[in-house]
Amino acid sequence: MVKIVRKKVLNPTVTLLEVEAPLIARKAQPGQFIIFRVDENGERIPLTIADHDPVKGTVTIIFQKVGLSTEMLGELNEGDTILDFVGPLGTPTELPNGAKDICVVGGGVGCAIAYPQAKAHFGTGVNVDVIAGFRNKDIVILEDEFRACSDNFYLMTDDGSYGEKGFVTVKLKELLDAGKKYDAVIAIGPIPMMKFVCETTKPYDVPTIVSLNPLMIDGTGMCGCCRVTVGGKVRFACVDGPDFDGHQVDFEELMNRNAVYRDQEAEEKTGEHHTCRMDQLAHELIH
Amino acid sequence: MPNMSLTKVPAAEQEPLVRNKNFQEVALGYTPEQAMEEATRCLNCKNKPCVAGCPVNIHIPDFIAKVAAGDFQAAYEIISDTNALPCVSGRVCPQETQCEQRCVRGIKGEPVAIGRLERFVADWYMKNVNKMPEKPASNGIKVAVVGSGPAGLTCASDLAKKGYQVTVFEAFHTAGGVLVYGIPEFRLPKAIVQSEVDKLKALGVDVQLDVVVGRTITIDELMEDGYKAVFVGSGAGLPMFMNIPGESLAGVYSANEYLTRVNLMKAYMGDHDTPLKRSKTVAVVGGGNVAMDAARCAKRMGADKVYLVYRRDEEAMPARREEVHHAKQEEIEFHFLTNPVAIEGDEKGKVCAMECVEMELGEPDQSGRRSPKEIPGSNFKLEVDTVIMALGTSPNPLIRSTTPGLEANRKGCLMVNEETMQTSREGIYAGGDAVTGAATVILAMGAGKKAAEHIDQYLKENA
Numbered sequence: 001m002v003k004i005v006r007k008k009v010l011n012p013t014v015t016l017l018e019v020e021a022p023l024i025a026r027k028a029q030p031g032q033f034i035i036f037r038v039d040e041n042g043e044r045i046p047l048t049i050a051d052h053d054p055v056k057g058t059v060t061i062i063f064q065k066v067g068l069s070t071e072m073l074g075e076l077n078e079g080d081t082i083l084d085f086v087g088p089l090g091t092p093t094e095l096p097n098g099a100k101d102i103c104v105v106g107g108g109v110g111c112a113i114a115y116p117q118a119k120a121h122f123g124t125g126v127n128v129d130v131i132a133g134f135r136n137k138d139i140v141i142l143e144d145e146f147r148a149c150s151d152n153f154y155l156m157t158d159d160g161s162y163g164e165k166g167f168v169t170v171k172l173k174e175l176l177d178a179g180k181k182y183d184a185v186i187a188i189g190p191i192p193m194m195k196f197v198c199e200t201t202k203p204y205d206v207p208t209i210v211s212l213n214p215l216m217i218d219g220t221g222m223c224g225c226c227r228v229t230v231g232g233k234v235r236f237a238c239v240d241g242p243d244f245d246g247h248q249v250d251f252e253e254l255m256n257r258n259a260v261y262r263d264q265e266a267e268e269k270t271g272e273h274h275t276c277r278m279d280q281l282a283h284e285l286i287h
Numbered sequence: 288m289p290n291m292s293l294t295k296v297p298a299a300e301q302e303p304l305v306r307n308k309n310f311q312e313v314a315l316g317y318t319p320e321q322a323m324e325e326a327t328r329c330l331n332c333k334n335k336p337c338v339a340g341c342p343v344n345i346h347i348p349d350f351i352a353k354v355a356a357g358d359f360q361a362a363y364e365i366i367s368d369t370n371a372l373p374c375v376s377g378r379v380c381p382q383e384t385q386c387e388q389r390c391v392r393g394i395k396g397e398p399v400a401i402g403r404l405e406r407f408v409a410d411w412y413m414k415n416v417n418k419m420p421e422k423p424a425s426n427g428i429k430v431a432v433v434g435s436g437p438a439g440l441t442c443a444s445d446l447a448k449k450g451y452q453v454t455v456f457e458a459f460h461t462a463g464g465v466l467v468y469g470i471p472e473f474r475l476p477k478a479i480v481q482s483e484v485d486k487l488k489a490l491g492v493d494v495q496l497d498v499v500v501g502r503t504i505t506i507d508e509l510m511e512d513g514y515k516a517v518f519v520g521s522g523a524g525l526p527m528f529m530n531i532p533g534e535s536l537a538g539v540y541s542a543n544e545y546l547t548r549v550n551l552m553k554a555y556m557g558d559h560d561t562p563l564k565r566s567k568t569v570a571v572v573g574g575g576n577v578a579m580d581a582a583r584c585a586k587r588m589g590a591d592k593v594y595l596v597y598r599r600d601e602e603a604m605p606a607r608r609e610e611v612h613h614a615k616q617e618e619i620e621f622h623f624l625t626n627p628v629a630i631e632g633d634e635k636g637k638v639c640a641m642e643c644v645e646m647e648l649g650e651p652d653q654s655g656r657r658s659p660k661e662i663p664g665s666n667f668k669l670e671v672d673t674v675i676m677a678l679g680t681s682p683n684p685l686i687r688s689t690t691p692g693l694e695a696n697r698k699g700c701l702m703v704n705e706e707t708m709q710t711s712r713e714g715i716y717a718g719g720d721a722v723t724g725a726a727t728v729i730l731a732m733g734a735g736k737k738a739a740e741h742i743d744q745y746l747k748e749n750a
Contacts, residue, residue: 086503217561222547
């Protein structure tokens with residue numbers, strides 16, 4: 001059981017919670033995640049750690065309210081408790097040996113997870129560029145935080161209502177075309193975004209790390225729910241990942257597996273018909 | 288004069304076609320009269336072969352004599368003297384290959400129903416007495432137990448009884464390990480597991496949930512925190528798959544995932560949030576107890592048809608005979624000598640069929656069993672919307688990869704001195720599936736027990 005010490009609504013669907021979890025705060029490293037369960041009847045849901053403070057003993061999570069459990073989590077307030085909060089799980093992010101120049105690409109709420117990557121490397125002698133993409137101005141998050149820990153910060157919106165207009169891949173390609181040489185790109189966001197970042201970097205042969213978010217239950221390598229195909233091999237995101245070589249990941253399979261309960265959930269929510277915008281976009285882009 | 292009946296006193300069971308629609312217990316257990324009658328079948332042999340067949344050495348003829356005399360309390364005390372989890376082992380032990388296999392009465396006729404008697408005594412105690420044990424005087428020496436499955440619970444219980452200050456670390460939100468996530472409610476009610484955990488707490492054991500040793504804290508950090516010895520009972524690990532086409536389609540589960548969703552996350556209860564696919568036709572692949580559990584759960588979750596596909600013949604199946612028998616009664620359809628070669632998906636990437644091939648048995652392999660070979664051209668399709676792979680597991684790397692000096696074998700199982708259960712590191716012991724690979728609850732309990740004994744010896748010499 002962990003206590004919420006700070007809550008900040010970042011935009012209408014994205015919330016930040018800082019919780020007291022000293023053991024996790026002591027161990028957490030960028031790329032790792034926690035699993036939470038709101039109450040006795042709740043699901044186990046993984047969330048990548050957005051920030052941690054070993055001195056205060058706190059862990060920060062930033063999440064989008066996309067389903068029952070994240071909705072319930074979003075209802076909680078400072079002083080409330082979360083029944084289960086376990087971690088840090090997964091393998092920390094590893095940059096290629098000797099990487100001196102990296103680009104962190106975040107999309108939407110994925111920026112919450114991209115942020116600790118930038119923070120971890122900025123000021124360590126590594127040049128950190130950040131490209132953060134959002135649908136529009138209203139849902140921009142963590143702008144100040146990114147500016148504070150990047151050498152170059154590029155803010156993109158799909159509709160051009162803020163920053164530059166276009167997808168993150170537009171900016172990334174522009175930089176690469178202009179001769180920018182990155183030792184690694186770290187891409188974190190919706191599956192289609194990560195897929196297209198990988199397609200963008202492939203011709204330039206830039207190692208590209210993606211952080212995958214498959215469905216998960218135990219998160220410790222027991223159930224196999226989170227299996228993904230990487231380089232033709234079955235890997236378990238909870239223990240082998242969640243980071244993988246993006247050029248090797250079968251994104252379509254991941255998207256398909258992540259949708260396994262969606263029709264059923266939609267049916268159960270009688271009267272409500274909601275097609276996730278991201279799913280729609282993903283479908284259009286991939287098919 | 289002993290009761291010379293050649294058969295066990297039968298025990299009541301829920302009707303097959305009723306129980307395959309609910310999650311209540313299948314076997315209903317003996318009444319006191321039935322138990323006393325069955326107990327009189329025991330000859331109380333001098334050399335007690337049954338005791339040697341028991342991994343935790345329960346004094347079987349002694350407790351049975353007390354049952355025969357109607358002194359169930361005394362019978363319980365005898366059992367619980369050596370067995371930390373009598374309600375559990377009475378239900379899930381493969382008695383037919385252990386104590387009952389060695390029973391003299393089994394030479395002609397059926398052996399004494401030792402398992403049913405053990406369960407009766409444990410249930411009787413829980414219902415009529417259920418006294419929490421008293422906390423023994425503490426010796427102040429801290430011991431950590433990693434995992435709260437049968438090995439960990441047994442080790443923790445035995446050490447607590449000797450006065451050690453034991454902390455159990457469990458990765459999940461509920462204690463019990465495979466007893467809660469794996470074995471279904473209809474074979475082992477979870478309230479029973481909880482009552483065993485409560486007894487452990489009454490002994491003074493601190494159970495810390497949501498702690499993943501190897502991640503939240505490492506074994507070396509535990510030792511720095513003052514734990515003088517550590518027992519690793521972290522259980523089996525990653526589920527195995529066949530590496531055939533289609534295994535990552537939506538609707539393919541490992542048995543671990545399927546059972547965890549149903550049992551631990553309670554997908555079978557309407558008020559729990561964890562989803563499970565509403566399957567109409569399910570194929571379970573494998574021939575062990577886990578495969579039986581998965582098939583029987585799928586049926587109870589409302590599938591019209593559940594196939595069990597196994598590549599060898601019925602004789603070679605590793606599952607307990609009783610489980611196979613129960614599964615058949617519950618209308619699970621068995622396809623022996625059949626192996627999947629591919630899983631097919633529809634246009635939406637959901638499972639719609641499993642292609643299989645018929646097999647025949649050839650020469651014996653390393654395991655001594657005849658190895659199955661495909662019969663060319665015998666391919667056929669089963670129309671299914673769900674496939675559950677119950678093929679076993681490979682050990683979890685989390686602890687061995689975060690504990691320097693901890694040696695594992697080629698398969699990744701932790702190596703121990705079989706006499707003492709000590710690993711390659713002083714003060715660190717291990718047992719259960721983490722050492723043996725997937726095995727039985729009672730073997731894990733036996734390992735936990737043995738480790739507790741040697742941890743006690745080690746700490747007496749070193750603490």
